Structures are given as C-alpha cells and as structure tokens.
Amino acid sequence: MKKSLSIVLVLLLLLTACQVMPDDDQSLASTPSSSGCITPPPSSSVVPPSSSTAPTVPTTQPTVPPTTQPVTPPSPAKDGSAVIFRGPPFYANYPEWYPREGLVDHLYWAVKSTGESILVCDEPVIDATKTDTNIFFVKKSEPTKVYVTAIGDFKNHEFVCESTYGSVSAIRNYTNSSTLLQFVADGKKFVVYDMATGESTVLMEQYHINFAVLYCNDDGTWGDWIEFEGQHTEDDGPYTLYLYNWKTGELWEDTAL
Numbered sequence: 001m002k003k004s005l006s007i008v009l010v011l012l013l014l015l016t017a018c019q020v021m022p023d024d025d026q027s028l029a030s031t032p033s034s035s036g037c038i039t040p041p042p043s044s045s046v047v048p049p050s051s052s053t054a055p056t057v058p059t060t061q062p063t064v065p066p067t068t069q070p071v072t073p074p075s076p077a078k079d080g081s082a083v084i085f086r087g088p089p090f091y092a093n094y095p096e097w098y099p100r101e102g103l104v105d106h107l108y109w110a111v112k113s114t115g116e117s118i119l120v121c122d123e124p125v126i127d128a129t130k131t132d133t134n135i136f137f138v139k140k141s142e143p144t145k146v147y148v149t150a151i152g153d154f155k156n157h158e159f160v161c162e163s164t165y166g167s168v169s170a171i172r173n174y175t176n177s178s179t180l181l182q183f184v185a186d187g188k189k190f191v192v193y194d195m196a197t198g199e200s201t202v203l204m205e206q207y208h209i210n211f212a213v214l215y216c217n218d219d220g221t222w223g224d225w226i227e228f229e230g231q232h233t234e235d236d237g238p239y240t241l242y243l244y245n246w247k248t249g250e251l252w253e254d255t256a257l
Contacts, residue, residue, distance in 0.1 A: 104124075120137070126140055128171065129173045134149065213226065
C-alpha cells in the first residue's frame with residue numbers, strides 16, 4: 001500500500017513540472033537552454049504571394065519636342081547691293097533701302113533686310129560692280145587701277161589689275177563668267193580682262209561709251225554681242241543703246257527698250 005502511494009506522488013510531481021509558463025516569461029522561453037531541451041519557435045514560413053499579373057508597361061512614349069530647323073539667312077550678296085552714293089535728287093526707281101545720306105561719290109554696301117549702309121571705301125570712287133562674293137571698284141585717286149574686296153570683309157582691299165588703255169570710267173562683271181572683268185577705258189575702248197590668265201583684250205572702240213556689257217554664253221564662253229550705251233558718232237544722242245557684234249563689226253541700234 002505504501003509502495004503504491006509513493007508511485008502516485010512521483011507522477012503528480014512530473015505533471016506539475018510540464019505545465020506551460022505564464023505569458024510574462026514568453027521572451028525567456030525563446031532563448032534556448034544549455035541542455036537544448038527548449039526549441040525556439042520556428043521562423044515564419046509565410047511568403048508574400050507573388051502577383052500573378054505582370055506589371056503594366058506604359059504604352060505612351062515620352063513626348064519628344066519637335067526639332068526646330070534653323071532658318072537659313074539670305075546670302076550677303078543676295079541681301080545687299082554695292083551702291084555709290086551720288087546724293088539727292090533720288091530717282092523714282094531708287095530702292096528705299098539704298099542710302100539716303102552719306103558721303104557723296106563714296107561706295108557703300110546697302111543691306112536690304114535691315115536698311116543699313118556700310119562704308120566700303122573711305123574715298124570717292126568712279127564705278128563699282130559686284131559678284132556673288134566680291135565687289136570690284138575703281139578709286140578716283142587711282143583711275144587706272146581696279147581693286148576688289150570680299151563681301152562682308154570690306155576692310156581688306158586687294159589690287160586686281162591696271163588699265164593700260166586709259167582711265168577706267170565703267171566696270172562690270174557677271175557670274176556666268178566669274179573670271180571675266182569688263183571695263184570702259186578712256187571713255188572709248190571696251191576692254192575684257194581675264195583674271196585667270198591676266199590677259200586683256202580690246203573688243204570694241206566707239207566715239208563715246210558710257211557703259212558696255214559683253215554677254216557670255218551659259219558655259220562661260222564669250223558671246224558675240226556687246227550692248228553699250230553711248231555714241232557711235234559725234235552726231236548721235238549721248239544715251240543711245242546699241243548692239244555691236246565684235247566678231248563681224250555689225251552695229252544695231254537697240255530699240256527694244
């Protein structure tokens with residue numbers, strides 16, 4: 001009987017030792033003992049569910065501002081003209097953007113888009129002509145010499161040629177024969193000077209020539225006809241227009257104008 005009672009007491013003591021600890025001591029329960037009997041709670045096995053729907057890719061592309069095309073300004077030669085200011089009175093066909101004041105007989109570069117007038121030569125000139133890139137002119141102080149300046153760089157003047165036929169009274173140049181310089185010498189001789197070869201040729205001589213032009217072909221070769229204003233004889237009017245064939249010597253009064 002005593003033996004049975006002892007077994008019951010031992011069982012009661014074992015049951016009391018296995019009871020759960022109060023909540024205040026849960027933190028200590030998570031710390032393993034030296035005996036390894038207490039196992040820490042397992043780490044959470046819950047993984048955030050992955051979305052079954054792929055993220056939406058925006059279909060609207062970023063707005064790219066349109067490329068602004070640069071505005072090409074007009075070339076200096078087409079936006080201006082070489083003008084010798086002769087002073088008033090101004091004729092009816094005198095453009096509004098030509099200089100209305102300045103030094104008389106001085107050469108200016110008149111800018112059409114702005115109305116500006118730029119002095120090219122600081123002394124009087126006899127005549128001038130322009131190409132797509134240059135201005136050719138003759139100074140009154142050196143009437144037998146032709147000078148050139150680049151459009152836009154009017155401070156630099158270069159010597160081109162000298163007339164051996166007398167003073168230059170009129171000068172012309174045309175872009176379809178850019179190497180050809182044409183001028184009137186001594187008021188009587190029409191001279192063609194080839195800037196590429198340095199050769200000059202007298203193509204026509206008249207009683208008096210105000211100005212003259214040799215019309216060149218499309219390929220730049222010399223044409224047959226010279227148009228000039230002047231007098232074929234002393235009895236002609238001072239401003240008569242003529243057509244002259246320098247190869248045959250034919251002369252026609254130009255009545256088309």
